[in-house]
Amino acid sequence: MSRVLIVGAGIAGSTLAYWLARDGAEVTVVERAGGERSSGSPVDVRGPATAVVERMGLHAQIQQAATRATGLAIVDPSGRRVGRIPIQPGEGVELPRADLARILADAARDVAEFVYGDTVTTLDDGGAGVDVTFEHATPRRFDLVVGADGVHSRVRRLAFGPENAFVRHLGMYVATVALDGPALDERTVLMHNAPGRAIAVHPTTGRELAAFIFRARHTSHADPVTLLDDAYRGMGWRVPELLDRARTADDLWFDTVSRVRLPRWSRGRTVLVGDAASCVSLLGEGSSLAIAGAATLAGALATGPVDTALRTYEHTHRRLTMPKQHGVGPLSHLLVPATEGGIALRNLAVRCWRSAG
Secondary structure (H helix, E strand, O other): OOEEEEEOOOHHHHHHHHHHHHOOOEEEEEEOOOOOOOOOOEEEEOOHHHHHHHHOOOHHHHHHOOOOOOEEEEEOOOOOEEEEEEOOOOOOEEEEHHHHHHHHHHHHHOOOEEEEOOOEEEEEEOOOOEEEEEOOOOOEEEOEEEEOOOOOOHHHHHHOOOHHHOEEEEEEEEEEEEOOOOOOOOOEEEEEEEOOEEEEEEOOOOOOEEEEEEEOOOOOOOOHHHHHHHHHOOOOOOHHHHHHHHHHOOOOEEEEEEEEOOOOOEEOOEEEOOHHHHOOOOOOOHHHHHHHHHHHHHHHHHHOOHHHHHHHHHHHHHHHHHHHHHHHHHHHHHHOOOOHHHHHHHHHHHHHHHHHO
16 A cells, blocks of 8 residues: 545544655645634543654644643623533643644645645545546545545545435534634633523633534524524623624634444545544544544554455444444533523532532
C-alpha cells in the first residue's frame, strides 16, 4: 500500500495522514472547504488520544492552546448561579476545535500533500485499488481511500449508501458562534436552561463562545437562524443578546446531534474513520476518539495486509466507541432536560454535588 487518499482534513484525517506518511505511504488529503475550519465547540484530548499526540510531539502545543475552564455553573434567568460542577477531570486537555485541527494539520502537512477546495465525486473500487474522480483535480488511482469527512460523509455515501441508512437524528440541534469579547471568568462555563433548551457561554481562549443545544424534530431544510429564533423565543438571561449575535454572524456553525452506526466500517479498499464511522459526541470527546481511531488504523495498516488491518482496526476501535454511543441519551437529558421537572431534578443534583464537595 503506497498511495492513500484521505477525504477530510479535520482531526481524524490529519492524524491519520501524519502516521501513514511517517510509515512510508504517499498520502494525499483532500478537503472540500477552502481552508481550515474556525468554528465549533471546544473539544477534549484525553484517554488514549493523549499518548498519540505525545508520540507526535504535539502535547506541549496542545497544552499551550488549552482553555482554562475547570467548572460548569448552572444559572437562572437572572444570572444567579444555582450550582457548579467540575469539568475536565483527570489528565485531559480542552481546547478550541479549530486550534486542535490546526495543530494536527500543521504536523501532517510536513509529510503529506493537502489539497483544499476540492472533494471526491466518484469511487470505483476494482479490488486492488480505487479509481477516484474529483470535482476539480484530474482522476487518480489509490491503493486505499479513507473517509474522514464527518457526519455527512461523502465517501460513506459513495461507498456504502445513502446517509439516512446510517445516520440517526437524535432529536437535538447544536449551534455555536464566537462572541466579541473575553470572559470575565475564564475558568467557568455558564449554562442556562428552559424545557428542551440549553444555552452555554464558554470562555474558550481569547473570547467567549456561545453554544445553543435544543430539542426539535428533524427539519432538514429549515433555516438555522429561524430554528434558533423559534426555539429560544422568550428565554431570559443573555439569550436575546446571543440570538442577535447568531443572526448576524458569518461563522455560525449549526448541525444536528446524530448517531452514526454502520455494520462495517470498510468496504473493499475504502474505510471510514472519525465521525464518518461513529459519531457519538456531545461534550467534545469525539475528538479524542477520532485521534485514537486514526492512530489505531495507521498502526494496523503498518503491520499487516490491508484486509486484515481493516478488520483489526474496526475490532479494536469499536470497543472504545460503543460505550459512548450508548451513553448519548442519558447525557442529553443531563444537558438539556425536556421538562421543568427534569431541570429541577438536575439542578438539585448539581447543588448536592457542590454540597458534597
